[in-house]
Amino acid sequence: MSCKWNQRKVRDMDFFVEFSPITIQPQEIELKSFEMIEEEIGNHSFSEEQFPIVKRVIHTTADFELGRSLRFHPEAVKAGIFAIRQGKKIVTDVEMVKAGIHQSRITHFGGQIICHIRDEDIVKEAKEQNITRSILAMQKATSQIEGGIFAIGNAPTALLELIRLVKLGKAKPDLIIGVPVGFVSAKEAKEELQKLDVPYITNQGRKGGSPVAAAIVNALSLMAQQVNRDENE
Amino acid sequence: MSCKWNQRKVRDMDFFVEFSPITIQPQEIELKSFEMIEEEIGNHSFSEEQFPIVKRVIHTTADFELGRSLRFHPEAVKAGIFAIRQGKKIVTDVEMVKAGIHQSRITHFGGQIICHIRDEDIVKEAKEQNITRSILAMQKATSQIEGGIFAIGNAPTALLELIRLVKLGKAKPDLIIGVPVGFVSAKEAKEELQKLDVPYITNQGRKGGSPVAAAIVNALSLMAQQVNRDENE
Numbered sequence: 001m002s003c004k005w006n007q008r009k010v011r012d013m014d015f016f017v018e019f020s021p022i023t024i025q026p027q028e029i030e031l032k033s034f035e036m037i038e039e040e041i042g043n044h045s046f047s048e049e050q051f052p053i054v055k056r057v058i059h060t061t062a063d064f065e066l067g068r069s070l071r072f073h074p075e076a077v078k079a080g081i082f083a084i085r086q087g088k089k090i091v092t093d094v095e096m097v098k099a100g101i102h103q104s105r106i107t108h109f110g111g112q113i114i115c116h117i118r119d120e121d122i123v124k125e126a127k128e129q130n131i132t133r134s135i136l137a138m139q140k141a142t143s144q145i146e147g148g149i150f151a152i153g154n155a156p157t158a159l160l161e162l163i164r165l166v167k168l169g170k171a172k173p174d175l176i177i178g179v180p181v182g183f184v185s186a187k188e189a190k191e192e193l194q195k196l197d198v199p200y201i202t203n204q205g206r207k208g209g210s211p212v213a214a215a216i217v218n219a220l221s222l223m224a225q226q227v228n229r230d231e232n233e
Numbered sequence: 234m235s236c237k238w239n240q241r242k243v244r245d246m247d248f249f250v251e252f253s254p255i256t257i258q259p260q261e262i263e264l265k266s267f268e269m270i271e272e273e274i275g276n277h278s279f280s281e282e283q284f285p286i287v288k289r290v291i292h293t294t295a296d297f298e299l300g301r302s303l304r305f306h307p308e309a310v311k312a313g314i315f316a317i318r319q320g321k322k323i324v325t326d327v328e329m330v331k332a333g334i335h336q337s338r339i340t341h342f343g344g345q346i347i348c349h350i351r352d353e354d355i356v357k358e359a360k361e362q363n364i365t366r367s368i369l370a371m372q373k374a375t376s377q378i379e380g381g382i383f384a385i386g387n388a389p390t391a392l393l394e395l396i397r398l399v400k401l402g403k404a405k406p407d408l409i410i411g412v413p414v415g416f417v418s419a420k421e422a423k424e425e426l427q428k429l430d431v432p433y434i435t436n437q438g439r440k441g442g443s444p445v446a447a448a449i450v451n452a453l454s455l456m457a458q459q460v461n462r463d464e465n466e
Binding site: 025026029032033037061063096098100130157181183184186207208 | 293439442444
């Protein structure tokens with residue numbers, strides 16, 4: 001194949017000479033990163049099934065404090081893997097979380113990633129009510145699907161609304177990944193989440209974010225894939 | 234308009250009762266967040282034009298350390314605002330950065346947000362060469378556009394390749410936003426960037442990320458919009 005934009009192969013293009021020594025093989029970069037994380041993280045009390053998720057969050061953020069602040073409902077990891085393997089839908093609060101999720105590992109099991117934040121009806125209604133689109137997007141999603149994984153990386157109001165719907169019996173997610181970021185209500189929303197008797201993965205404090213939510217889904221889908229491999233061996 | 238999923242208005246739905254007092258008006262949340270950031274950041278040496286960018290990065294990450302680690306080429310803010318107002322293209326390394334950018338403030342000036350990471354030719358070529366798609370995506374983008382803003386939030390190899398292309402005279406971006414995250418080469422790539430005589434916004438250390446890159450673009454586009462308002466007054 002001839003690529004107009006790629007007139008000479010990268011390997012011929014002095015990338016190594018310019019930035020030697022530099023790792024440019026994707027698998028090698030990831031492997032080396034995870035080795036560094038394991039070396040630097042020190043003592044922790046995460047279980048064997050939780051630790052891959054913690055490591056992937058640190059890999060995504062380069063933030064050990066954030067990784068160590070993760071908190072897991074005892075059933076969370078199993079519930080997440082099971083839901084992915086059942087092809088359950090994954091609902092995100094914002095497009096950035098959706099963009100960060102490794103799609104083919106979800107669709108492989110029949111799953112689908114859904115985000116309503118930019119839906120026309122949501123945008124219109126939020127303006128009319130002068131509330132966040134996130135609240136309305138959560139209402140729409142929970143009214144349309146059973147169970148599923150909710151991955152909230154941005155909006156504390158999305159998480160608060162989801163918690164409220166769970167308490168009202170209007171939503172029953174298989175897993176809530178609640179890692180919104182911010183100064184207003186993020187910390188408080190995550191504390192509320194930890195009072196629920198629904199599988200959750202969250203963290204303590206203000207930090208979090210879309211890459212964190214996506215990284216948690218990605219760690220779970222890797223584990224879901226791994227179960228397959230183990231069964232086939 | 235009747236919304237099937239929204240059978241009762243949120244304001245009737247005890248959101249306030251459940252989580253009182255809670256702010257759910259988007260403008261109020263943002264205003265309150267920025268007040269908290271200004272209160273907590275303490276002394277700093279950022280200029281008046283740089284500080285809105287620093288604040289927006291902290292707003293996005295809830296990470297003061299990350300905000301304070303930002304570094305600016307002296308011409309960076311002016312160059313960024315000018316490029317947006319000229320409708321120059323914005324190239325992102327990954328879809329997550331693209332998803333995080335406030336689109337209408339870019340398209341308003343005739344701009345466009347471009348990301349080649351999922352292009353078929355890139356995926357194929359990266360597999361063949363066993364290198365990151367990011368490297369090839371940067372080659373493709375720089376061969377197709379003049380100037381532009383490059384916003385790199387994820388892949389250190391994207392930033393290193395862009396730096397190399399600049400040194401070779403094959404790329405001449407109006408502004409490089411270089412805030413990749415990670416353990417392998419991220420810190421080093423950002424140090425290389427600061428040696429260039431091209432307007433850049435970057436940060437020191439391993440941290441960074443797609444929301445940071447998007448937040449910087451969004452802060453710049455807000456300022457670009459503000460220039461318009463000031464001129465019309």
